Amino acid sequence: MYGLGMIKGFWVTLKHFVNSYTEDVQWLGRNYIDPEKLRLRQSSKGKGLFTIQYPNEKLEVPERFRYIPFLIYEEKDGKQEDRCTSCGICAKVCPPQCIWIVRTDDPVTKRPVPAPKEFYIDTDICMNCGYCAEFCPFDAIKMDHNYELASYDRTSAHVYDKAKLSKPLSYYASIRPTDYEAEEKARAEEEAKKAAKKAAAAKKE
Template identity: 45%
Template sequence: MQIPGSGILKGLAVTARNMIGSYFEPERLITQQYPEEKPKLPERARVFPFLIYDGSDPETGIRCTSCKICEKECPPQCIYIVQDRDQNGKPIKRPKIFNIDISVCMSCGICVEVCPFDSIRMDTEFELSSFDRFSSLILDKSRLLKPNSYYHQIHPTEAAQTDERIEAERRKKQAASAAKNTPSKPTTPSQPSTPPQTPNSIQTERPPASTPAATS
């Protein structure tokens, strides 16, 4: 026969074990003290998009060609791009304005999927609250641009895969152009002297993995 009240004693033992255990076994306390202790995010964590540039100069190293695919695909339409022009008024493959309204962005990551130049990726920075309702929540180019090394830092596996793919494509293009000695596409007006490469001339400035930028 079951002793009346034995279940209560059993329950009390469990809670006592947990209470005393929480003082002696630190692995029991899984609470992260957030502002002091930064959360360790999983590698595939994503918050808002950012733009990658190669090398050290964000203006010349920017991968984005202002093709505006992301702007068109963005479901909440939070991306705004204006293409840059040179002195003659000819459009160049570089954004003049690239704004993302993160108060609208829903972190879907579609811009990342559609970008043909691997220039937009998801960031892990989430402490973006501000006292200002409007202007500080619209990220402009200066706040969006981050070096490739930063991408390697936050998403190492994904960044390595991206770099590998770009490198492989570049080699293939190089090999093809060396064989045919003709450009696969008409070259861009701003980069007439470069050998035929990837669709984006600026993209070629990206160093292959570890070597410094070779072309201009």
């Protein structure tokens, strides 16, 4: 029958419209704040409204989601230890060239020290490709999940300095548990290999 498809479509819309209100009553007081409700609405069991009421509701991002990079530091003996050695590989491979690094110099000898004195990323230019994280030989730079970076201030707010970029290893472990576990395992294996090599060399002497 001509127009049957349209009637079916309107019926689906009407059902969702009415169910939006019945679900609102069912979830009274927890609507748009309970993540369980959002999961239900987004699933095939959702009967009413299925759009996201941002910013009251936010979709969970997948573990491999990537946005602006951040620098990892480890906490050892109450001190923050940067993983970054200021080797400059990330700045070199960055396609839009939005990373600037200033290496630390020894105050006495003036020789370079493998640590960044300054580290900047222009977040307006970064295209979230993840090359910096892929190429870093020290697992020192990783892609973040935080995508809420909008601000009215162009210069001071959007060019991230070292303090703003630095986050603890525990944060990385919380947003990317799978990668973190695999990297830590590989790191431990590498350390064990090095220790075995050292021990074998010492035995020969």
